[in-house]
């Protein structure tokens with residue numbers, strides 16, 4: 001009999017206690033062993049495209065903490081890179097891309113998109129063979145809006161003003177950009193599932209900066225399109241949507257996109273999260289800075305989530321990625337508290 005992957009039970013709507021647990025960005029710079037592998041890899045993208053090293057860093061947090069889920073090591077910006085855009089990561093500055101112009105969008109695409117992403121598929125195949133049977137394997141992509149913000153600005157910005165202006169000034173080109181990203185992201189997720197992913201997550205880190213109409217067109221519609229395309233091929237695979245900062249729009253986001261699970265950031269009130277659990281699983285939502293601070297701030301934050309959401313379908317996680325300055329001992333304390341929790 002195959003081992004039970006409890007995160008999959010939760011995504012079916014079951015309440016499991018203590019809840020399954022993993023962390024966004026769990027393979028990353030807060031781990032000394034990650035920093036060591038990273039030094040050997042050359043550039044950050046070299047690490048993403050080297051299945052041997054990517055498997056190594058993906059497994060590091062699993063070996064250390066025994067998380068219930070493992071997320072393949074890669075980045076959301078491999079999609080524009082595989083589409084032929086120039087993408088670099090500079091130490092201390094984050095991603096740098098050559099900004100795309102409206103005139104370049106009609107020709108955007110690549111015959112070798114999946115060839116370029118083959119190392120990611122190979123990493124997933126190797127991971128499924130190496131992971132404990134009970135560990136859920138997560139594939140992912142960025143949502144079209146969030147990926148587009150980096151393609152347009154060429155770097156991270158606090159409010160995505162360049163992408164918002166572009167969308168208002170060049171609506172036809174922008175719509176086409178979202179469509180190209182949605183189609184390629186859907187086929188990317190389908191290939192990740194075929195390489196062994198049990199679940200896929202769509203990261204929409206910048207959905208919180210949009211007005212009502214723009215949220216509908218730039219976040220909801222492209223993600224709904226991805227969900228439709230993935231479900232047409234793999235109807236049984238759960239999809240987690242993480243529209244960070246969606247606030248009052250979380251509920252309609254799940255209804256309209258059809259995502260199975262909802263990633264919630266730390267600003268979502270626990271009462272509202274409880275209401276969201278009536279429609280399906282939620283994943284989150286510890287403030288990553290409570291994990292940096294540790295001590296009582298951490299213990300209180302963990303306890304509040306377990307108390308409020310522990311009776312419903314919950315995947316315990318942070319409300320956003322773990323930050324590099326987080327002490328490993330604080331992660332150990334969090335894992336211990338979640339795992340030893342009693343209802």
Ligand SMILES: Cc1c2[nH]c(c1CCC(=O)O)Cc1[nH]c(c(CCC(=O)O)c1C)Cc1[nH]c(c(CCC(=O)O)c1C)Cc1[nH]c(c(C)c1CCC(=O)O)C2
Pocket residue numbers: 023024025026027028029038044071072073074075076077089093094095140146156203205321
């Ligand atoms: C917006 C976004 C990106 N990438 C991602 C998002 C969505 C989630 C979020 O909002 O955090 C998602 C991502 N990025 C990475 C993963 C790996 C899997 C995991 O362990 O979660 C995942 C799921 C590795 C990474 N991606 C990056 C690192 C750090 C770079 C390094 O190790 O040198 C890692 C481990 C770099 C990256 N990649 C990106 C940025 C803005 C940066 C720079 C900021 C930073 O340095 O933290 C784009």
